[in-house]
Amino acid sequence: MPQEQEEGKKKRGFFGKLVKGLTKTRNNILGGVDQVLSSFTKIDEDFYEELEEALIVADLGVNTAMTIIEDLREKVKENKIKDTAGVRELLMEELKELMKNEENLYEFTEKKSVVLVIGVNGVGKTTTIGKLANQYKQKGKKVILAAADTFRAAAIDQLAEWSNRAGVELISQQENSDPGAVVFDAVQAAKAREADLLICDTAGRLHNKKNLMEELRKIFKIINREYPEAHKEVLLVLDSTTGQNALQQAKQFKDIADITGIVLTKLDGTAKGGIAVAIQTELNIPVKYIGVGEGIDDMQQFNSEDFVSALFEE
Template sequence: MFDFFKRKKNKEEIRKEEEIDETEEVVESPIEDKEVSEEEGYDKSHDLSLEEELEDNNELESFDDKIDTINKEEINTNESIDDDAEATGFFAKIKKGLTKTRSQFSQGLTNLFTRNVKIDDDLYDELEEILISADIGMTSTLEIVDELMDEIKKRSIKEADQIYPVLKEIMTSKLDENNLDNNLNIEDNNLSVILVIGVNGVGKTTTIGKLANNLKKEGKNVILAAADTFRAAAIEQLGEWAEKSDIEMISHKEGSDPSAVVFDAIKSAKAKNADVLICDTAGRLHNKKNLMKELEKINKTIDTHAKGASRDNLLVLDATTGQNAVSQLREFKNVTDISGLILTKLDGTAKGGVIFPLQVELEVPVKYIGVGEGINDLEKFDSKTFVEAMF
């Protein structure tokens, strides 16, 4: 139980304490899915459908009816927006991808709003616990709960079940604050260079293959640069993704200078009037000096030989690592400009709420999220769709 009076603590002090704790948590590679499952203590009994639970609980049944009524207009709105099969499939895919996050998060809210008749300090304390357990983070949680308290007073809300739609509204608004324009920096009739970075194991090379496929489907002429010349089989892996989408890839032999690969890729992109050049990079730990020097050299090559090109530096993060992803973003921001994030493996974690501290606290927009293994399972991030799927 979190002390209600923590909410009164200076938020700057809380943020400083988090930064110290998160720096100590940094690890060289993401936690494997198996380890995450054990740490979370995931109980398969949570997979019981809501309908099965409601059969034995009349109060929950009544609450479910209220929530269905509250959400009816929003659901109908989403369905009317999804006029074609592809749009409908998008929401379904995000919803399916967030199954583990929603199982823990939504069930907790349902139990909370049913059990607590009064809107009091205990309710706010328990709500804080639920938000933090979804890895929304202390600072983001306090901001959300503070705004919720204000809205409850303004709207004269007296019943706990009426909080549900207000909470969704506030969470969506918090994500929108730093994500009003999450498009890639791609301009017509101008080469765009996307540098993709991240530690080992986050799914960086796979993400590049999916991103290249997405851009090609949008009509872009894409070229890949296999500048991860250190990891075993990295060039071969990227080549397989390039072949799947029929996209050209520029590569050198393993152990070559990554900057030389980028230089040749820029020459090829210019010669063939390519729209987008996506550069893979080695995924060594972000606090190692050799990687930082390598990134500086690659950036200098791009600035010199692709002068005037549109740029994006995208950091790929593994959602299953939770708050460690926040630590990684902080470290990378210290050494290079990060224009956007791609969050992978959201379909395998109960920590999907980590998007909040990444985007709200560190103010870096999430551009794409990975919700599956297929080539079409990289989706553009949308705040409302994401929050809707969490609930």
């Protein structure tokens, strides 16, 4: 099968998973929205209030819901829309616009890069790293992993398991060793072996923010000093099942590190997928990857058109 056909088949396969994975979120968001749309015959103040309420309940958050409603008011006027069915179309367009990502978001996959993965324990950080490593290895990239979350023995073991599965090299040291030393070794290995991608796992202790800040600062310093020419990326992994809590985590991590992208895991297990819209809108950090299942291929680059179409099941 030619490569384009193969890619197309994969994309359709993932869209199917996305539609299935977003079932609970779709019911949660559209359930409320469609109820409002069907119970109003005219577009008035009460209609907008009810619609805003439905969006807030669906985990889009207060600020995002207000932004959407303001924009909808303008567009309804502009387009002289009289019926609520037309509002549903506009809502889709509005969400696509809000979620739209820049073109060059994945340039780190095209040049020699160091990717730092951060997030609290339990959000699926190590699994995310394993899945990304596997994906890029399959695309013919040379990937090295660094086990710089040295405080949890389980994290090192788990990463070793993933590196075996993906067939990529892992740089690690003993439990409780200095994360900076692990990153230093990994950077030297990445340069020596001309790796395309060095992905570093880091500790996720938000309750001890000061230590975490220091640790990350030290890691950045080492990467900048030892490998200044590499493209640098910081991905924050969030568990979408935690809803608004994920947004709070993102805000706290934003204070600590210069986050370049969000990875949203466990979208298939939650009705709170609306949080993807809130995070991107409120924090202005792009969602770059989403996970809609346990499988190794269930983590994919985020696409706003697909996401919103799957939400509205177009």
